[in-house]
Amino acid sequence: MEVCGYFGGTNESAKTDDREEFQRMLTLVKKKKIANIIVYSTDRFSRAGESAINTPAKIRRIGINLVAVTQPADTQTSTGRFYQNLNLLFSKYDNDQLRYKTITGMRHRLLNGYWMGTAPIGYKNTRDEKSIPIMIPSDKAHLVPKSVSMESK
Numbered sequence: 769m770e771v772c773g774y775f776g777g778t779n780e781s782a783k784t785d786d787r788e789e790f791q792r793m794l795t796l797v798k799k800k801k802i803a804n805i806i807v808y809s810t811d812r813f814s815r816a817g818e819s820a821i822n823t824p825a826k827i828r829r830i831g832i833n834l835v836a837v838t839q840p841a842d843t844q845t846s847t848g849r850f851y852q853n854l855n856l857l858f859s860k861y862d863n864d865q866l867r868y869k870t871i872t873g874m875r876h877r878l879l880n881g882y883w884m885g886t887a888p889i890g891y892k893n894t895r896d897e898k899s900i901p902i903m904i905p906s907d908k909a910h911l912v913p914k915s916v917s918m919e920s921k
Contacts, residue, residue: 772800776812785816785823794823797832809838810852811859820856825849 775793785791797805805827807813813834814820824834824843833843839855842848874884883903887893890912891903 769804769806772796772802785814785819790814794827797827798830802832804833804835806835806837808836810834810836810855811862812836814856815859815863817857817860820860821853824852824856 773793773796775789793805796802805813810820813836814823827834828843834852836852836855839852841851841855843852878884882901883891883893887903887906890906890909892906894902894904896902
């Protein structure tokens with residue numbers, strides 16, 4: 769196969785199909801005579817749920833196949849299309865589950881008094897003697913009162 773372009777690598781989440789690189793790829797494949805869009809796995813193509821299913825169906829109508837290297841499926845058959853669609857939907861489900869678990873864990877930590885993420889200016893993340901994450905003043909702590917007093921004026 770001749771490779772006509774590489775897309776992605778821009779740290780855009782595949783949870784939406786409004787990604788710049790994704791749209792650039794779709795524009796190219798519609799303009800050129802492309803036979804396949806090759807991805808490592810379907811979740812690298814999209815994790816947008818139903819629109820993730822609609823896009824391969826649309827490009828298939830103009831003769832372009834979505835080929836997932838690690839999830840081979842003959843999309844010329846109804847079974848192959850079902851398998852590919854199932855993988856695309858599972859990617860959305862998996863993304864939703866990860867989001868829920870992450871938000872639940874963050875909420876739990878916040879309710880227990882822990883700061884989430886990198887400490888703000890004037891503090892630093894560390895651990896106490898029981899290895900529990902805490903924040904303590906940093907060498908930039910002297911900047912905090914000045915910034916607070918400037919905002920209150």
